[in-house]
Amino acid sequence: MGVTTAMEWLSSCSGCEIAILNIGEELVPLLTEHLEVVHAPVIMDHKYFGQCGDEGGHLQIPEAVVGIVTGGVSNEEHVEVLQEMRRKCKVLIALGSCATHGGIPALMNGQDGARSFAEVYRTSSTDPGVSLPDQGVPALLDRTYALDEKITVDLMLPGCPPNPAHIAEAITALLENREPELPTKSVCDTCPTRREGKGGMHKVRRFIENVQFDPAKPVSDMRCLLEQGFMCMGPVTAAGCAKYGAPSCIEARVPCRGCFGPVLPKGNQMLDMMNALASNGIDCNSVVDRRSLLRFSGAHGKLRPLRQAVTGRTDNG
Amino acid sequence: MAKVLQIQPVTRIEGHARISVHLNDSGNVENAYMSLMSLRGFEKFIEGRPAEEVPRIVSRICGICPWMHHTAGNKAVDGCFGVTPTPTGAKLRELLQVMAHINDKILHFFFLAAPDFVLGPDSDYSVRNVIGVVKAAPELAGRVVKMRQLGQMMIERFAGKAIHPVAAVTGGFSKPLPEAERRQMLKDSRTLLDFSLFALDFARNNVFNKYLEVIAELGAITTGFLGTVDREDGSLRLFDGKQRLMKPDGSCTDFEGDDYLDYLGEHVEPWGYGKMPYAKSWNEGFSLDLDDPRGIYRANTLARVNVCDKMGTPKAQEALEAFRSDFGRPAQATLLYHYARLIELVYACERTIELLEWDSITDTDVRAKVTPGAGRGVGVVEAPRGTLIHDYTTDADGCIESANLIVGTTHNIGPMNMSVKQAAAALIKDGVYDQGILNKVEMAVRAYDP
Numbered sequence: 001m002g003v004t005t006a007m008e009w010l011s012s013c014s015g016c017e018i019a020i021l022n023i024g025e026e027l028v029p030l031l032t033e034h035l036e037v038v039h040a041p042v043i044m045d046h047k048y049f050g051q052c053g054d055e056g057g058h059l060q061i062p063e064a065v066v067g068i069v070t071g072g073v074s075n076e077e078h079v080e081v082l083q084e085m086r087r088k089c090k091v092l093i094a095l096g097s098c099a100t101h102g103g104i105p106a107l108m109n110g111q112d113g114a115r116s117f118a119e120v121y122r123t124s125s126t127d128p129g130v131s132l133p134d135q136g137v138p139a140l141l142d143r144t145y146a147l148d149e150k151i152t153v154d155l156m157l158p159g160c161p162p163n164p165a166h167i168a169e170a171i172t173a174l175l176e177n178r179e180p181e182l183p184t185k186s187v188c189d190t191c192p193t194r195r196e197g198k199g200g201m202h203k204v205r206r207f208i209e210n211v212q213f214d215p216a217k218p219v220s221d222m223r224c225l226l227e228q229g230f231m232c233m234g235p236v237t238a239a240g241c242a243k244y245g246a247p248s249c250i251e252a253r254v255p256c257r258g259c260f261g262p263v264l265p266k267g268n269q270m271l272d273m274m275n276a277l278a279s280n281g282i283d284c285n286s287v288v289d290r291r292s293l294l295r296f297s298g299a300h301g302k303l304r305p306l307r308q309a310v311t312g313r314t315d316n317g
Numbered sequence: 318m319a320k321v322l323q324i325q326p327v328t329r330i331e332g333h334a335r336i337s338v339h340l341n342d343s344g345n346v347e348n349a350y351m352s353l354m355s356l357r358g359f360e361k362f363i364e365g366r367p368a369e370e371v372p373r374i375v376s377r378i379c380g381i382c383p384w385m386h387h388t389a390g391n392k393a394v395d396g397c398f399g400v401t402p403t404p405t406g407a408k409l410r411e412l413l414q415v416m417a418h419i420n421d422k423i424l425h426f427f428f429l430a431a432p433d434f435v436l437g438p439d440s441d442y443s444v445r446n447v448i449g450v451v452k453a454a455p456e457l458a459g460r461v462v463k464m465r466q467l468g469q470m471m472i473e474r475f476a477g478k479a480i481h482p483v484a485a486v487t488g489g490f491s492k493p494l495p496e497a498e499r500r501q502m503l504k505d506s507r508t509l510l511d512f513s514l515f516a517l518d519f520a521r522n523n524v525f526n527k528y529l530e531v532i533a534e535l536g537a538i539t540t541g542f543l544g545t546v547d548r549e550d551g552s553l554r555l556f557d558g559k560q561r562l563m564k565p566d567g568s569c570t571d572f573e574g575d576d577y578l579d580y581l582g583e584h585v586e587p588w589g590y591g592k593m594p595y596a597k598s599w600n601e602g603f604s605l606d607l608d609d610p611r612g613i614y615r616a617n618t619l620a621r622v623n624v625c626d627k628m629g630t631p632k633a634q635e636a637l638e639a640f641r642s643d644f645g646r647p648a649q650a651t652l653l654y655h656y657a658r659l660i661e662l663v664y665a666c667e668r669t670i671e672l673l674e675w676d677s678i679t680d681t682d683v684r685a686k687v688t689p690g691a692g693r694g695v696g697v698v699e700a701p702r703g704t705l706i707h708d709y710t711t712d713a714d715g716c717i718e719s720a721n722l723i724v725g726t727t728h729n730i731g732p733m734n735m736s737v738k739q740a741a742a743a744l745i746k747d748g749v750y751d752q753g754i755l756n757k758v759e760m761a762v763r764a765y766d767p
Binding site for chain 2: 009011012013014015016017018019021022024025027028031032037041042043044045046047048049051052053054056059074075077103104105107108110111116117119120121123124125126127130131133134135136137138140160161206207208209210211213215216241243244248249250251252253254257259288289292295
């Protein structure tokens with residue numbers, strides 16, 4: 001029998017689960033021999049309230065040695081599921097940037113929560129006069145949280161999506177009772193693009209034209225995208241996305257947007273990036289929408305609503 | 318005594334849902350609901366973002382079909398900025414979007430749906446899953462895993478990321494396709510086409526023929542359909558074309574994606590976070606009443622093969638002809654979604670090959686000149702789970718002012734509710750139910766691949 005494993009997803013998109021499938025041919029022995037999956041909504045039919053849904057009360061997840069949780073925490077059901085996973089699993093892995101840092105859904109943390117969610121039900125195609133559903137659906141929390149804001153996490157594997165090789169390494173290390181070997185550097189540290197020095201750049205540009213490169217030549221022949229004047233978050237982003245040598249967005253000839261979260265788990269990608277730009281003499285005001293530099297790491301209170309804009313007429317006219 | 322069965326979580330689907338079956342005092346089904354349990358607010362939190370960044374944010378709506386949101390988002394931003402992608406840029410987007418359909422269909426049919434058919438709907442829950450399939454049919458499973466991986470890696474090697482892509486950009490694509498990679502992709506696509514024909518054959522012999530009765534009855538409802546067809550010849554299109562809305566009687570109205578607000582509305586019930594699109598243009602309101610549904614149409618594979626006049630590729634066309642001679646047009650049986658999915662798998666492989674054989678696919682002019690500014694753009698593609706609509710408005714700086722999204726899965730929330738109710742009422746009588754029966758109710762949902 002393999003090592004019992006339970007999987008859950010919270011405020012998530014299934015991309016992390018697809019990353020697990022992308023482990024490839026190693027996946028089959030992993031799932032059939034090394035692990036024994038006891039609960040995983042995406043692939044197996046274990047239910048919270050009994051297999052016939054008639055055992056009310058508290059939701060139940062079976063005990064497991066390994067627990068893998070993807071997604072952040074944004075409603076009351078997520079909290080309940082996460083706490084049950086923590087109770088039942090010996091080792092709990094936060095998989096993906098939503099679980100480790102809030103991820104894209106934590107962009108909502110920069111909005112005025114309750115009002116913004118209500119506005120989702122007031123778009124151009126939605127019937128007039130409807131309000132936020134509230135019958136039997138889990139109530140929304142005040143914001144989206146990373147897992148470690150709610151429970152103790154044993155291992156963090158960020159990435160949007162996470163790298164299948166790291167998932168396999170983390171599981172294998174657990175099975176072999178050793179520390180997993182995971183990257184610790186920044187995207188820049190692992191990027192093979194050519195750096196020529198600062199080169200008198202004072203502003204960063206939006207990505208509205210393609211970077212300069214020779215398609216016939218490898219990434220190592222292309223000049224660093226920051227040096228080409230594009231906003232690229234490589235300096236302030238944890239490494240780990242590279243699969244074929246270069247960081248994966250750089251492989252696509254597109255600048256990094258920080259999807260593995262900060263280099264140090266508690267780092268602030270927006271502040272770190274502003275510092276990096278300023279120390280190279282680049283005008284921080286040239287960054288359009290700097291708050292979205294926290295688009296993958298807005299949990300832990302980093303992304304907050306802006307002060308309410310003044311709308312409508314005031315008494316003073 | 319009256320009670321409520323909570324089938325939670327609905328499993329082997331791609332999101333968070335719950336089925337509640339309400340039984341009356343005599344143990345018969347009074348009502349049944351399928352509710353979406355999750356809300357993230359993409360329409361709101363992309364406001365203020367520079368529009369060209371949005372296609373790499375909205376991809377996170379779905380990690381299974383990120384290429385769909387990525388390409389629909391890019392089309393919408395093109396519209397906002399008034400840019401037309403270069404011909405090769407547009408074809409590269411289509412190539413990747415259609416290749417992503419291949420993996421999606423393999424994933425759904427073999428990893429998520431197949432356990433119900435290979436192991437049987439009533440088999441124990443602990444083995445009724447992909448791991449059980451691997452153990453019961455190791456050779457088949459090995460081939461499936463290999464083929465899905467091949468499809469994923471084809472995308473990843475060229476575009477850097479298969480999950481949450483970044484390579485489609487405003488005005489086209491971020492990089493050209495080198496000749497050597499084109500040749501490798503062509504070779505891999507032919508392997509996938511062979512597999513898709515095998516998959517269709519396998520399913521015909523081992524699933525559709527074997528479960529004909531279940532297919533005819535389980536979750537059966539009568540609705541209209543929505544899909545995308547070629548503007549000239551009415552053939553099925555996944556990447557672009559005009560929208561076609563079919564009434565249950567088979568009569569059709571075609572319209573341009575830009576005009577979707579004249580045809581579609583979204584209804585909201587207080588018991589689920591998902592909005593339910595309906596055919597506003599039918600002027601009959603919205604109702605999920607099984608005997609008198611109003612405004613209800615379905616999207617996703619069955620809808621697309623119903624609304625199209627033909628398949629644009631030869632093998633898929635053969636398959637469609639066989640399908641239509643058995644089930645007619647429009648085919649209504651819910652489980653036929655699986656059959657239609659495999660016809661589309663064949664089409665996606667054939668279309669990938671066509672695109673790779675297109676003369677200019679390796680041209681280096683992949684991105685048009687882009688100037689951010691104020692405007693509105695509607696981007697429509699067919700996602701595996703249905704017609705996907707991204708509608709953005711930008712301000713003078715080219716940042717998002719407002720957004721409206723109609724996501725593929727949501728078209729079918731209403732119909733899934735109807736299918737669940739139909740299946741539950743047909744299967745649960747006088748308080749008699751077991752895990753196999755409740756799994757069959759879930760199968761009615763799973764067919765829609767939500």
